[in-house]
Amino acid sequence: MRERVVVGMFSGMRRNRGIPGNRWRVRTAASLVCVVLMSAALPSCGGNSTSEVKPSPVPSWKLGPSVTIERPRGIAVSPDGRRVYVANEAALDSDFGSISVIDAATASVAAIIPHVSDPESIALTTDGRQAYVIGKAFSVVDTQSNTVTTITEETSGDDIVISPDGRRAYIYYGRSGGMAVIDLGTYSTALIGTPGFAEAIATAPDGSRIYAATHDENGLSVIDSVTNKPTAMVRLPGDPRGLVVSPDGKYAYVTYRNSKDPKRHGVAVIDTQKKAIASTISTADAPTAIALSPDGRYAYVTIANKTSNAITMIDTATKSTTATLPINGIPWYVAISPNGRRAYVSVSSSEPPVQEIPGHLQVINID
Incomplete structure (x- = not known):
């Protein structure tokens, strides 16, 4: 049974639909991956220069099975890796989409959670018992019973991350600018000002900072999580698209596109202590989402x-591209x-109208 409890609201402009390269905003699942992983004690990423890096075998990878899903967008993997949750965008003539629950072992749809208000992005709690979903509404999914509760309807969120302590959710919403923080105990909301509308958001592993890749400023805004105010x-080098923070919190990785020179697309590696770009990594074409x-x-x-349309593997220690796999369709999140053995990519059809032709979840096996 679906419950609906309206306890607060905030509004913004809902994103335009289209392919990632041609829309004002490209979402990323990078921050969602951090939510799933940040509760574990993880070693730091590679050194600051290639001279310090010890050679290590480059992982091999190949395309695995694909699961047919209508209009897939945001992805979250359960902490035990056994379930994959995919937000399915609403059709053009509907306000409601769904959440697909994928059995990772069989690469098949285990359940579909219906009547979710045009979901775009999804994040799991560290115990995997709840999923928070943002789209045209902020909703909570009980992953044990696969039931959804709509908390507030007047939203226009495109990305959501959960603080490491599980007490707050951060969302950003459209061209109206800014972000919001939601208290997950009371579901009260407060606005966070950003210098331009955000393209993607992430939190530091210790929860002390929120990072927002902002389009208007072509920059990474650093926000204090106590005061909810930007500090830096x-x-x-270009228009930001995707964002992820390293497990040790030392670096933030931001994908960007350079509209003036398409040959200068890439990933900016930002030293979070110095609040400066440490290096950039070139990509062969226009990057969108990123995960670690x-x-x-x-x-x-x-x-x-x-x-x-492809997915590229980058060695963060040597700061170089190691391999690229073509993707059949338009990759989103x-x-x-x-365990690092699989990548999941939400893919829509490359044939118009993309919202009306079923897409798929592409599984990539990593050895």
């Missing part, structure tokens, strides 16, 4: 535009399993 801005392996050694970046 790191300028980026559990140890932070490898970054997985989706590439999406009219002519090239990417998430990594807790």
Whole structure:
């Protein structure tokens, strides 16, 4: 049975639909992967220069099975890796989508949770018992019973992350600018000002900072989680798309596109203590979402535009691209399993209208 409890509201402009390369906003699952993994004690990522890096075998990977899903978007993997939750965007003539629950062992749909208000992004609690969903409403899913409760309807959220202590959720919402923090005990909300609308958000592993990749400023805004006020801005070489923070909190990785020079797309590696770009990593084409392996050694970046759809593996220690796999369709979010052995990519059809043709969840096996 579905409950609905309206306890508060905030509003913004809902995102335009279209392919990632041609829309004002490209979402990322990177922050969602951090939510699943940050509760574990994880080793730090690689050193600051290639001279300090010890050679290690590059993981091999290959395309695995794909699971047909209508209009897949945000992804969250359960802490034990046995379930994958996918937000399914609403059809053009509907206000409601669904959540697909995927059995990771069989790569099949185990359940569908219906009547979710146009879901876009999803985050799991560290115990995996609840999922928080943002789209046209802020909703809570009980993963034991697969029931959904709508908390507030007047939202326009596109990305959601949960604080490491599980007490707050952070969302950003559309071109109206800014972010909001939701108290998960009372569901009260407060606005967080950002210098421009956010493209993606993430939290530091210790919860002390929130990071927002902002479009208007082409920068990474650093926000104090106690005062909810920006404290610094790191300028980026291009328009930000995806964002993830390393398990040790030392680096933030931001994918960006350079509209003036398409050959200068890449990933900015930001030193979070110095609040400055430490290095940049070039990508062959326009990057969108980004996720990290559990140890932070490898970054997985989706590439999406009219002519090239793929996923790229980057060695964060040597700061170089190690391999690229083509994707059949338009990749949106990417998430990594807790053991690092699988990547999951939500993919929509490359044929218009993309909202009306079923997409799929692409499984990538990593050895």
